[in-house]
Amino acid sequence: MNQAEKNLVNEQESASKYAILTATTYADDRVKVLNRTDTFGIFDRWGDVLPLPDGIHGLYHRDTRYIHHLQLQLNDTRPLLLSSTVREENESLSVDLTNQELHDEAGYRIPKGSIHIRRSQFIRNGIFYEKLEFMNYHHQVCSLVCILSFSGDFRDIFEVRGLKRQARGKLLAPFSPEPHQLILGYEGLDKIRRYAIIDFKKNVPQLQLHEPVAAVFPLTLQPGRPHVLEYNISFREDSLQRIGTDHGKALKHLQLQLQEVRESFPEIFTSNEQFNNWINRSKTDLVSLTANTPHGKYPYAGVPWYNTAFGRDGLITAYETLWLLPELSRDVLFFLAAHQADAFDKATEAEPGKILHEMRHGEMVNLHEVPFQHYYGTIDATPLFVMLAGAYYERTADLAAVQKLWPHIQRAMEWIVQYGDRDGDGFLEYFSQNQHGLSNQGWKDSFDAIMHADGKLAQAPIALCEVQGYAYAAFQSAARLAHLMQQPHLAETWENKATQLKKQFNERFWDDAMQAYVLALDADKKPCRVMSSNAGQVLFTGIADPEKAAVLAKRLLQPDMFSGWGIRTLSSKEVRYNPMSYHNGSVWPHDVALIAKGLARYGHQQQMLALLTGLFDASLFIELQRLPELFCGFERRKGEGPTAYPVACSPQAWSVAAVFLLVQAMLHIEIHAPAKRLYFHKPVLPEYLNNVRIRHLPLTKQQVCSFTVYRYQANDAVGIQFMEKPEDWEVIIVQ
Incomplete structure (x- = not known):
């Protein structure tokens, strides 16, 4: 081995072990992301979390992936995707699905595209919420089975990134302390037990406690009548305390919080x-x-x-x-x-x-x-x-x-x-x-x-x-x-x-x-x-x-x-x-x-x-x-x-x-509050912006200003017009 080869080996050996391995790529997954500070979820376009090899899909809380598999099926088949979007305010993921051709237990055919399923998912205060709305557009009653599958690997974020560990803690057997509740757990080597507590609302499912754990809902959908399923997942350490509320109340509180922030x-x-x-x-x-x-x-x-x-x-x-x-x-x-x-x-x-x-x-x-x-x-x-x-x-x-x-x-x-x-x-x-x-x-x-x-x-x-x-x-x-x-x-x-x-x-x-x-x-x-x-x-x-x-x-x-x-x-x-x-x-x-x-x-x-x-x-x-x-x-x-x-x-x-x-x-705006001066030093606007309006810009805790910067079409010069400004503040514009 020559010196150049030795240098290359030394460099590779000294590479940071905390680098994010490219095996965990998700650039081609077209993933959807929901996040609220300590908690976030990475989903596919169906709103599912799939246990892909080296994948990053999951529901995460405080640097731990609690859930690595969450999937919706109808009669053991995956629905067809219609559309999927994270809403404008980032508050929720909205997914529209429909059924493939299905048959009920009696062999009755349910034509493709008869059932509309809307998934609405969001995160608030360390809890993941999902609401499923079913609407039967077929002219006859449709009987089918909705299956929600769950698994939790409870992997540390550094493991997901690719860092290898010599040992891990142990996954706990799933259990159901109440008919409407399902709990996945893990006891770490740090002696902390981490739980994903799944609470079902409105309907009590049939629970299957083998891996992957499943909640099974037999559905009888009347023509033109909606049917709703709701559940939430709480992420807890050393506690089985139930902290979730229903989907509607939680979403309303989240939207009010977002409105307060938006107005500020x-x-x-x-x-x-x-x-x-x-x-x-x-x-x-x-x-x-x-x-x-x-x-x-x-x-x-x-x-x-x-x-x-x-x-x-x-x-x-x-x-x-x-x-x-x-x-x-x-x-x-x-x-x-x-x-x-x-x-x-x-x-x-x-x-x-x-x-x-x-x-x-x-x-x-x-x-x-x-x-x-x-x-x-x-x-x-x-x-x-x-x-x-x-x-x-x-x-x-x-x-x-x-x-x-x-x-x-x-x-x-x-x-x-x-x-x-x-x-x-x-x-x-x-x-x-x-x-x-x-x-x-x-x-x-x-x-x-x-x-x-x-x-x-x-x-x-x-x-x-x-x-x-x-x-x-x-x-x-x-x-x-x-x-x-x-x-x-x-x-x-x-x-x-x-x-x-x-x-x-x-x-x-x-x-x-x-x-x-x-x-x-x-x-x-x-x-x-x-x-x-x-x-x-x-x-x-x-x-x-x-x-x-x-x-x-x-x-x-x-x-x-x-x-x-x-x-x-x-x-x-x-x-x-x-x-x-x-x-x-x-x-x-x-x-x-x-x-x-x-x-x-x-x-x-x-x-x-x-x-x-x-x-x-x-x-x-x-x-x-x-x-x-x-x-x-x-x-x-x-x-x-x-x-x-x-x-x-x-x-x-x-x-x-x-x-x-x-x-x-x-x-090129600078605000100098001690001197009560507002500076614009050679402001410019590109050709694709004719004007920029700033409203309610705070100058002090009690004072705000509002103004519009506009571009003259003839010579690209810039003008500034104030709608409101404190009288004791000076504006200096350098062209």
Whole structure:
């Protein structure tokens, strides 16, 4: 074996065992997803959950797949599919089915298409609900049997992702404590019993307790008369308490909750109906991912693989929506402050002041088979936390919140200075302290995401270019807040560090030949001269020198970086480029949105519009106009949509929130609440948007404004008309 082959083997052996295996692909399944924070379901178009090999169909709760088989049959045959859709508000999956040709016990023929079956499914408060409505359109009575089959494998989400375990707990025998109730159970190696409690309403079935467990309903359907079956499944740990209510009441409560949230969200309405659909779908997706916690609301990262709290994802999602929903940023900050590390722990990579990377539940984290119960292996969440705190105050003038957060901000800054900068060179670096943790700890955390131009992987400690931008923004934010908290010496210290970091960064990371910032510095401080989207993210933090930003703006739109849909994570000219990889050539909507915001910051609005248009066009080809976590980086082909990445999360919080940051970049609107000023700096509208109306945009807790931005057809100039605005607020428009 030569050295090159040895290097390849070493790389493969060092690959993160937490990668999502492509064997679990569902890109070709046309699945339907229902999610409500800790609970989600992945169904086929029939509304079934099928036990496919390496499949991800299932009903999941708190990182465990409780149900991996749920199927409807009529007389042992599968109904024919008519249509299937997730409703506009994401509240339910509606499926229309009909019968194949059937025969009853007496041999009477039931013609194909005689029976209509409507399935209505939704999730609320950790419970799955289903209502089945049967209507007989035949002219005679139809007698048939409805069979609902259930199985639960109770697999941890990491098992579903492909991680192999040496041992598992034991499945419990199904039992029926009451005639209308069926219970599936599992006793984990963590000594926790997990139960799926199936409660049947309206009709009591005949239960078959062998695998798969079945509930059998003999039906006699009169012509033109509806027949209804209802059941729900509760997901419980160490408890058999019944907590479900009937389908109608639960759905009504869910719809009321959604209405309250919808009314609290400012209205964005444009002249383009497809653009409106993109905004509205993104809004409902974000709501479905947002959990209620003791510290306020928190956006979970994404379904199915990351349906939990992630520090980086929550912070960036909050940043993307800060101008519209500042209270979400406040809650994200308080949640992460409550989980800030206060001691050293190599197993979880915790250090005093560090901000959380990931929280997990389930059997495998309880047994420490994976280190993610409370895991801190991230280099960027801590500076992003401080950056968001400063941006939140600028947006809201919420002094009370800053006062509560101030001790946590100080501790975060201490971590940045003492532990983030490992060698005292002024840059933030990372390396994994735990052999079972993440080897790369920026947002591109694949094992092979950080490399040199020859393809050789960079060795840690690694200083990523975009992370230096986050640190710069954190120093600036902390300095402003220190002035607010009447600590001028601290403010001066951090202002000086910001100035020095910007100077040093532009000297060490800029590469004239590349016309871009290098990806990173490795352990030997050698630059990784690789063209990547990380360089684009540098722009939105403001650390780039203006003349370098102008050069970079042009470089990012070159064909090797811009696929036509968005900015590739890695240039197509690089050795490790692979458009089908997770981080080495794919396109991530949140990444594109951050770059677009950075381009607007430096006044490069035409390049920003190219990115906005690319993602908007991509959304038109994607089901529900729901931008996934990522898609492949192949060059845009005429008449075709972007190529799906096989295991991308969808919905994914920072992807669905990308549209809101893009709208902000397009209007280039900034809200400075302490000064009571509203800025529009060179706003632009693309040719497919004649106007954009924003209604009830909060300025303070008591004050809102409403306005319309419109484009003059003659010269593409932009005008702004206010419908309402507080008298004591100033509007500054720079054309």
